[in-house]
Amino acid sequence: MTFLILSQLLNGFALGMIYALVGVGLTLILGILNIPNFAHGALYAIGAYLTYTVARLTGSFYIAILIAPLGTVLIGLVLEHQGIRRLYSAHHDYQLLFLFAMALILQELIVIIWGPVGFSVMPPKALMGATNLGFVIYPTYRLALIVFTLIIIVTLTVFLTFTNLGAILRAGIEDREMASVLGINIDKMFLLTFGLGAWLAGLAGALATPILGLTPTMGLDILPISFVIVVVAGLGSVPGAIVAGILIGIAQGLTTIWWPQAANVVIYILMGLTIIARPQGLFGTR
Numbered sequence: 110m111t112f113l114i115l116s117q118l119l120n121g122f123a124l125g126m127i128y129a130l131v132g133v134g135l136t137l138i139l140g141i142l143n144i145p146n147f148a149h150g151a152l153y154a155i156g157a158y159l160t161y162t163v164a165r166l167t168g169s170f171y172i173a174i175l176i177a178p179l180g181t182v183l184i185g186l187v188l189e190h191q192g193i194r195r196l197y198s199a200h201h202d203y204q205l206l207f208l209f210a211m212a213l214i215l216q217e218l219i220v221i222i223w224g225p226v227g228f229s230v231m232p233p234k235a236l237m238g239a240t241n242l243g244f245v246i247y248p249t250y251r252l253a254l255i256v257f258t259l260i261i262i263v264t265l266t267v268f269l270t271f272t273n274l275g276a277i278l279r280a281g282i283e284d285r286e287m288a289s290v291l292g293i294n295i296d297k298m299f300l301l302t303f304g305l306g307a308w309l310a311g312l313a314g315a316l317a318t319p320i321l322g323l324t325p326t327m328g329l330d331i332l333p334i335s336f337v338i339v340v341v342a343g344l345g346s347v348p349g350a351i352v353a354g355i356l357i358g359i360a361q362g363l364t365t366i367w368w369p370q371a372a373n374v375v376i377y378i379l380m381g382l383t384i385i386a387r388p389q390g391l392f393g394t395r
Contacts, residue, residue: 115245117362122324123251123320125358126258127313131331132338132350133265134309139346141281144201148188149209149310151215152334156181156311157318157327158223162232170233170319178311184215185307188236189300212328219325227324254316262351270346278302337380343393353391 131153138146159177164170188211196204231237232250239246258313269275280287281298289295314327315334321327338357342349383390 112245114363116122116247116294117366118359119245119247119251120365121359122355123358124361126255126262127317127320127336128353128358129262129351130258130313130316130336131335131356132342132354132390133262133347134306134313134343135301135335136342136347136350137278137302137309138337139307139339141278142193143378144193144204144208145336146303146306147205147332148212148215149332149335150328150329152181152211152307152310153314153317153331154219154325154328155184156314157323158219159311160315160318161223161228161323171215174312174315176300177315178308178380181307181311182304183312185310186300186304186384188307189303192294193303194299196265207245215327216325220377223323223325225325227322229322229325230318232256232319249329254320258316265309266347274301282321332374337376340380341383341388341390343390346390346392349390349392 131149135149138149140145156177159180160170161177162171162173164173188208190209192207192211193204194385201207213310234300236250236253238249240249240252242252269279277293277298277299280293281295281302333359338350339354341353341357342351357379360375360379361372364372
């Protein structure tokens, strides 16, 4: 039983790291643009399917996880520059409807291009099999995923904390009107933020393919979880999104041991408890 618990803890941590990437991307967009990006899940799915396609064309999964997220960035930049930007002065409902429509369009494009039937993707040969950690034998790909996502998250944290551009993004999250008054180009900041959020969503989708497989509705599956992460973390809190993503992943992993049917329900239980106990989220201030 101990080995099972340890294994599920690691499974939950690996899944939580994917959630963290998606949650951080949504947090940045929601914190700065003040727009709930309903197309975020679709970008995650596009990243996964592009990974599958690039891996087949190049024969390399490693090349795929580098190129595929860039494809989602391109889509994200087009959505912001040619769509959302034209609606900033309009009522908030128009922005929401536009993003919701784009999510449906992207999902249907997945069905048209790749078909309605889901399929699985094998990890690269070097990461197949399992690794003996001493206390548990664990899939090598999941271990590599944990290490890689930790590197990405640490790099992102350093970028947001110690660079001028990161400081601008953090200022936009705290008070975008004041950032504008101080001479920061809001349009460029919005474009950069949406592109960064799209890249994180696409990267999460790329890394998740060997674990979760591919289905046309995978974007709709991840989207509510992403919003739960934002609620639990607190609006605009990047560290909170990381912690919340990991907590939700671990909660799912442990729930699977004793009550598999409730593995998805526990996500919303955590959200409900957070709203009751701390409405501003674990790390939020507003």
